[in-house]
Amino acid sequence: MNGTCAINRRNVLALGVGAAALAAGSPVRAGSGFALVELFTSQGCSSCPPADAYMEELRHERGVVALSYNVDYWDYLGWRDTLAASEHSQRQYDYAKARGDMDVYTPQAIVNGGSHYIGADRKKIAPAIVSAQTDSASWTSVTISESGSEIVVGIAAGKAPPEATVWFTAVAPSVKVKIDRGENSGKEIVYSNVVRKLLPIGMWHGADTKLSFKKDSVLTKDSKACVAIVQEGKAGRVLGMGRWGEIGV
DSSP: OOSOEEEOGGGOOSOOOOOOOOOOOOOBOTTSOOEEEEEEEOTTOTTOHHHHHHHHHHHTSTTEEEEEEEOSTTGGGSOOOTTOOHHHHHHHHHHHHHHTSOOEEESEEEETTSOEEETTOHHHHHHHHHHHHHHGGGOOOEEEEEETTEEEEEEOOOOOOSOEEEEEEEEEEEEEEEOOSSTTTTOEEEEEEEEEEEEEEEEOOSSOEEEEEEHHHHOOTTOOEEEEEEEEBTTSOEEEEEEEESSOO
């Protein structure tokens, strides 16, 4: 593949809708100047490794929460992505539907639930991050805390749209994968802040809200961090975000 690995509405395929201890981390609060960068990538896409490398840089950049979602719709090219999930592909498709452009491709980076960019395009993504950090001043405060065997997501009261979804992601900080077949055959690629579980955990309607879950129901054995994202609708603009664990600086 050259450039981006793109699919359109007609050929979107397969798009259907041991707990780890949480390390100390800093919640993302209103006005803290953060940007959420979500990369949709694939082990079967030859255009993706530069974007994957950029995510490792962004993971260490202050004021950025970077998440990698491996999608499964390129598995037919000769290599089954070991980190992929159909939920990731569905999230990317939902973003495209919410924007109305139906642009689904890899590597695709989406900033604060809005604009999308080729995942390795630093010249466009860097200013988008700066703009998003300014926009996040109006976010509602979201925190994640530990209470015995439970994880508690707290959302402060604020102005809410008619519908706002609360998403929870369990995250593995770094995963190294040796790829034996397909377009990246022979490469060993490091994936950063890999989403290992993606769950809609509730709705937010503007009131102070607390959502509690057993750790082993929302975390995976390799996840050492988690992020809670409040979004307009199902996959719209980000309204708030909380993080915990080894997620970055």
